[in-house]
Amino acid sequence: MSLKDEIEKLIRIEQEKIDAREQKHHEYQERQRQRFALVRTILQGITDSIEGVYIRTRIDDDTARIELGMSNGDYFETDIQWQVQPNFGTRCSASKDEGLFYEEAGFRVEETQYYHSLPEYHGPSEHTHIFPTESQTCEYLAAKSAEKVAQYRHLTQLAQRARKS
Numbered sequence: 001m002s003l004k005d006e007i008e009k010l011i012r013i014e015q016e017k018i019d020a021r022e023q024k025h026h027e028y029q030e031r032q033r034q035r036f037a038l039v040r041t042i043l044q045g046i047t048d049s050i051e052g053v054y055i056r057t058r059i060d061d062d063t064a065r066i067e068l069g070m071s072n073g074d075y076f077e078t079d080i081q082w083q084v085q086p087n088f089g090t091r092c093s094a095s096k097d098e099g100l101f102y103e104e105a106g107f108r109v110e111e112t113q114y115y116h117s118l119p120e121y122h123g124p125s126e127h128t129h130i131f132p133t134e135s136q137t138c139e140y141l142a143a144k145s146a147e148k149v150a151q152y153r154h155l156t157q158l159a160q161r162a163r164k165s
Helices: 003-048 134-164
Strands: 055-059 064-072 075-090 101-113 125-131
Touching (some): 003 055, 003 075, 003 101, 003 134, 075 134, 101 134, 125 134
Antiparallel strands (some): 055 064, 064 075, 101 125
16 A cells, blocks of 8 residues: 555544544534423523513524613613523543533523623623523523513613603
C-alpha cells in the first residue's frame, strides 16, 4: 500500500469518528426536544395568560426564554429573565465515541435579575435552579411570574391614579 493510500485510510477513519460524534449530538438534541415537550406546552399556556405589555418570550423545541418587565413606549425593560431547558452536562473533551453534551436529570432554569433602579447593584444577579420534574419547573415559573405581574399591575394603577390627581 502506498503512502497516499495509508493517509487516505487514516483520513477515512477520522471522518468516521467525526460522523459518529455528530450522530450522537443529533440523538442528544432529539432526546432533549422530547424531554422538553410537556414543559414547552405548559410554558406556552403560562405565557399566553400574561398581558403582552409585561412579557417577551421565545419558546423553541428544546428551550425557552421568558422575560418579564414593563414596556415604555417601544422599549421593553426586562426585570427578570429565565432560560429554561432540560438539564444537561458537558464534557471538556469527548472520547471518540461520545458527544460533548449528555443528559442530566431534571430541568435547568437560568434566572437573571436586573436591577435598573438600584444604583448600588453593579449588574445583574444570576442563579441556576435545577428542578427534578416538569411540574416543579412550571410551578416555580408560574408563581414567580404571577408575583412580578401583580407588582407591575400595582405600579400601573399607581401611575394612573397619580395622573388623575
